Amino acid sequence: MTSVVPRGFPMRVFVTGASGHIGSAVVPELLRAGHQVVGLARSDSSAEALTAAGADVCRGDLDDLDGLRVAAAAADGVIHLAFKHDLMGAGNFAAAVAADLAAITALASALEGTGKPLVTSSGTLMLTLAGIVGRPGTEADVASGGPRVDAENFVIGLADRGVRSSIVRLPPIVHSSLDHHGFAHILIGIARQSGVSGYVADGANRWPSVHTLDAARVYLLALQDAPAGSRLHAVADEGIPFRDIAAAIGRGAGVPTVSIAASDAAERFAFLGAFVGVDNPTSSEVTRKLLGWEPAHPGLIDDLTHGHYFEQS
Numbered sequence: 001m002t003s004v005v006p007r008g009f010p011m012r013v014f015v016t017g018a019s020g021h022i023g024s025a026v027v028p029e030l031l032r033a034g035h036q037v038v039g040l041a042r043s044d045s046s047a048e049a050l051t052a053a054g055a056d057v058c059r060g061d062l063d064d065l066d067g068l069r070v071a072a073a074a075a076d077g078v079i080h081l082a083f084k085h086d087l088m089g090a091g092n093f094a095a096a097v098a099a100d101l102a103a104i105t106a107l108a109s110a111l112e113g114t115g116k117p118l119v120t121s122s123g124t125l126m127l128t129l130a131g132i133v134g135r136p137g138t139e140a141d142v143a144s145g146g147p148r149v150d151a152e153n154f155v156i157g158l159a160d161r162g163v164r165s166s167i168v169r170l171p172p173i174v175h176s177s178l179d180h181h182g183f184a185h186i187l188i189g190i191a192r193q194s195g196v197s198g199y200v201a202d203g204a205n206r207w208p209s210v211h212t213l214d215a216a217r218v219y220l221l222a223l224q225d226a227p228a229g230s231r232l233h234a235v236a237d238e239g240i241p242f243r244d245i246a247a248a249i250g251r252g253a254g255v256p257t258v259s260i261a262a263s264d265a266a267e268r269f270a271f272l273g274a275f276v277g278v279d280n281p282t283s284s285e286v287t288r289k290l291l292g293w294e295p296a297h298p299g300l301i302d303d304l305t306h307g308h309y310f311e312q313s
Helices: 023-030 044-053 065-073 085-089 092-112 124-130 149-161 181-196 211-223 242-253 262-274 285-291 300-305
Strands: 012-014 036-042 057-060 076-080 117-123 164-170 173-175 197-200 206-211 230-233 237-241 256-262
Touching: 012 044, 012 065, 023 044, 023 164, 023 211, 036 044, 036 065, 036 197, 036 285, 036 300, 065 092, 076 211, 076 285, 085 092, 085 124, 092 149, 092 256, 117 124, 117 206, 117 211, 124 164, 124 300, 149 164, 164 211, 173 211, 173 300, 181 237, 181 262, 197 242, 197 300, 206 211, 206 242, 211 230, 230 285, 237 242, 237 300, 242 256, 256 262, 262 300
Parallel strands: 012 036, 012 076, 036 057, 076 117, 117 164, 164 230, 173 206, 197 256
Antiparallel strands: 206 237
16 A cells, blocks of 8 residues: 555645635645645646645646546545536536546546545535435435436445545535635526526525535545545535525615526526425534534625625626
């Protein structure tokens, strides 16, 4: 087995998606903790942002599987944040999911048998595939398969192959001034374009959320301390009624808040139509106890009252 940096010592950490929404918070968190960061960058602007933050740069993208293997092998740990959101937004979620699993497989192949940490991402919305009804989803809840679930289960299985693997499930809305393209912005854009902020039926279905900076802390703690095979929830607000989210967006965008029939959700919300009516309350109790993590930043409704989400250029 290849020797690794003992826990508690500075690590050389390879981060994909390092200049993105979550990555722009994770990289400074890692650097403040004394780690060296090597960030994957596919453009000059991403490379410049990483250099300015104090990180080293590895040029490449998720399709360069050999490059991912080389970068992972040279690191003491890996945090995988990149995802082809552009494909998802274009309605090709299957292709984005396939690219994600291929990238994770490449990263894992370089870490097997080393005991090094690999932290990857999933979503709490995937818990709906586990058939949970009438209670918040927990870290112990697992679906047998499905989009992104297959990658999640693969990562957890790496614990038996000499990788200190963990998965961070993110809520559908990760919010802060660092968020420029997430679901909150998409919902705001739909409200402005349509002239109303909508929710499905009575809007009682609940969505969890977390502040970007609180989520970044979970990734750091997972890298440093999570046992192999850990499922973690970066969730602060366990479940906000979607009608309350829609009302906050309506106030900020200056449009009325209205109920949308479930049959009209796909037309009104485009690719989000399959999710806006989903009830997804999610607990993070196990994660808090395991990692000693407590959210310290504003919740979603509070954050939506601040101007940054409604500023227009």
